Amino acid sequence: MRFIDIAATSAAVAATSGRKAKIGLLAEALRRLDPDEIVAGAAYLAGELRQRQTGVGYASLRDRPEPAAEASLTVAAVDAAIAEISVVAGAGSQARRKQLLGALFSAATIDEQQLLVGLFSGELRQGAQAGLLAEAIASAAEIPTAGVRRALLLSGDLKLVAATALTGGAAALAEIHLRVGTPLSPMLAGSAPDVAAAMLATGTPAVVDAKLDGIRIQVHRSGNDVAIYTRSLDDITARLPEVVAEVLALPVREAILDGEAMLLDESGRPRPFQETSSRAATRVAAARGGSSATRSRAGSSTDRSSGDSSAAPSPDASPAALSRDASAAGLSGAPAAGHSRDASAAGGLRPYFFDLLHLDGTDLLDEPGRTRWAALADAVPPASTVSRVVAETEEQAADAFAAALAAGQEGVVIKSPDAPYDVGRRGSAWVKVKPRHTLDLVVLAVERGHGRRQGWLSNLHLGARDPRTGGFIMLGKTFKGLTDELLRWQTERFRELAVADDGWVVTVRPEQVVEIAFDGVQTSPRYPGGVALRFARVLRYRDDKRASEADTIDMVKEIGAGHPTRPDA
Structure with missing residues (x-):
């Protein structure tokens, strides 16, 4: 199968809003894969590479050769090229990896290059989640979706399930079961703002585990x-x-x-x-x-x-x-x-x-x-x-939550004792409750998007105010939490504030305040303040605040030390 057809399918799925239409596009692409291409092809449709580690970082993807005028790559050829890149090691490996990557991108058209960038960076956002792909595999193999989902949950390997279903059908899928030594996708917890909301989801009595x-x-x-x-x-x-x-x-x-x-x-x-x-x-x-x-x-x-x-x-x-x-x-x-x-x-x-x-x-x-x-x-x-404690009331769960925080843990996970282990799923049987930290920070720069975000300014460089100098100290980056509406808005906004542009990063005047939620503060030698935010995501832009009112680097460090003293915002 031609790699350009995978790229076309990926683009079409990203541009399609209907679930059934997405499944139809994915199923048609899966049917066209040769048996020896299914593993790699299914991975590409899922927005990932078959190889977990390639040694290719963002810097390697910036300086790309001119795209090819005509499509010539096949799925098998791309997989072989990436497999060769992934095993490069030893003296001269950096130069060799760059050479192989350049050869691959030189053979790719502009659309294929865009797909490759998304795959290597892990930021291909085309809307082909595992649930959709499970239905697409079932459609392509003409077998019940339930069997595909069960096999996917037990194996944790979409590529294996696709290959098994498309070559062996329902009978082969039935042979995929829980095996000691074969990892399976873990059960995940939903989120709630407090223990009352969590217990409303799980019911009572509930079991309250410390979230380590x-x-x-x-x-x-x-x-x-x-x-x-x-x-x-x-x-x-x-x-x-x-x-x-x-x-x-x-x-x-x-x-x-x-x-x-x-x-x-x-x-x-x-x-x-x-x-x-x-x-x-x-x-x-x-x-x-x-x-x-x-x-x-x-x-x-x-x-x-x-x-x-x-x-x-x-x-x-x-x-x-x-x-x-x-x-x-x-x-x-x-x-x-x-x-x-x-x-x-x-x-x-x-x-x-x-x-x-x-x-x-x-x-x-x-x-x-x-x-x-x-x-x-x-x-x-x-x-x-x-x-672990058993809570029959909200007060008991709240006490367990407070005790977990006092012991230095992240929070709690409140669980229904009636629920089975729902492999790979995030539902209401387990609900995590964590204290949510928020900070009002200033945007210092923004990176150009790629893949689905091509043409938008996306990844935000975040800074906290330094009260001693009046300047700002970078704490990290995030593109999490950005809706299409916010992406459109911030692209126009930061074009207005731009003071420099190197083709990748647009430096802006430090004027725009953004409210950021995060899970914690960690030490980091990468940033001048020595700290960075964990799992930062955008909540909203604060047009009601000036940059001079943004939170300080001292506040960030206090949160990291477990002693936040932030006034009401």
């Missing part, structure tokens, strides 16, 4: 083999030897555990998220055989001797039983997970689990939360589980 300020992990154990995956299903086993050791010490034979890992200080309080993330990204485990699933031998005493595959507890709907489950897990009075441990030992990341998806041959995915959590309490010691 760590990284999401999914841990698979089969005998003496352990594999650890991130939320995005990347294998990080070799980076977390402490987690491997703890899981090997559990009295289980097979298990799939869902939880978080975080770094603690000597008192047992969580270290800043940035430190946890950095440790997980760079920590290299001691040699354990070199496999992606770290292999360590545990004594037979760590195995569940009974081998009973039907040992999952039976459901019990009573609040008292839920309280017993929480108490059995050692959580009802300990919202700050990990205080009972020697947190400074080895200085490593510690796991805290909140769900159990498989235990010794029994799948628990479709069981209600109370069943899974009772099994978790039986299999995992209290020191390795999250803080």
Whole structure:
């Protein structure tokens, strides 16, 4: 299949508002892929590359060669070229990668170049979400959508599901099931502004888990083999030897555990998220055989001797039983997970689990939360589980929320004990509540958009006021939260304020105030103030405020230190 046809489909999907029309366009493109092109082609239609890492950054995408006049690339040729780029390493790798990237872009037409930029940057916004693609795969393969969705949720791999459905049909899809060692898309939590709204969604009684300020992990154990995956299903086993050791010490034979890992200080309080993330990204485990699933031998005493595959507890709907489950897990009075441990030992990341998806041959995915959590309490010691309380009233949930914040955690996740584990979905069964920080900042510059945002000024450079100089200190960038209406408005606005333009970044007079929501403040050597905002997103522009009234760098640092003193805005 020609790559230009994928580019045309992508553009058409982006320009189409109707769901059925989008599905029809995607299904037609999927039907036209050759069997050996399905994996790459499905990835491109989903707005991603088959290869997770390519070494190609924004800087490499700015200086592009002239596009080709005629389309000649095929899907297979593009995939082969990107595969070659992704494995370049060693001396001279930068020059070699640039050469290969230049050759690929030289062979691409202007439309194909635009698609490649979106794919490499991860910012292709064409409206082809996983749900739409699941329906498109079902349509192209002429099979029920439910089977495609279930396979997608269990495998977490859209490309695999597309290839399986289009080559083997419903029968082949049915062979995709929960397997220890194969990561699956985690259940996600919705959001609520406060515990009252969260409990309205989940119902009562509800279980209130501390939302840890760590990284999401999914841990698979089969005998003496352990594999650890991130939320995005990347294998990080070799980076977390402490987690491997703890899981090997559990009295289980097979298990799939869902939880978080975080770094603690000597008192047992969580270290800043940035430190946890950095440790997980760079920590290299001691040699354990070199496999992606770290292999360590545990004594037979760590195995569940009974081998009973039907040992999952039976459901019990009573609040008292839920309280017993929480108490059995050692959580009802300990919202700050990990205080009972020697947190400074080895200085490593510690796991805290909140769900159990498989235990010794029994799948628990479709069981209600109370069943899974009772099994978790039986299999995992209290020191390795999250803080959990049962709340029958809003006041009880609010107390748990306050306790979690006091312990240095992000907030809470309020959960329905009746709900199954909804793989890969974000619904009302789990609802997170976090304190929302907002700041009024000043736009210092704005970057030209590409892909779907081509022709607009998009990515905002944000600055806080320096009360000592009267100037502004950059805190980072964001394009999150920008609707098409805001994009149109800010493009005109910042053209009026522009003072310099290098073809990529438009520097503007620091006059426009924007209200930004964010999840926290982290240290950052990239910016002059030494701090940056986590998950910044635009709420609204503040035409009622002058730049001289914007929040200060001191306020940002106070929030980062946990001592905000911002007056009412």
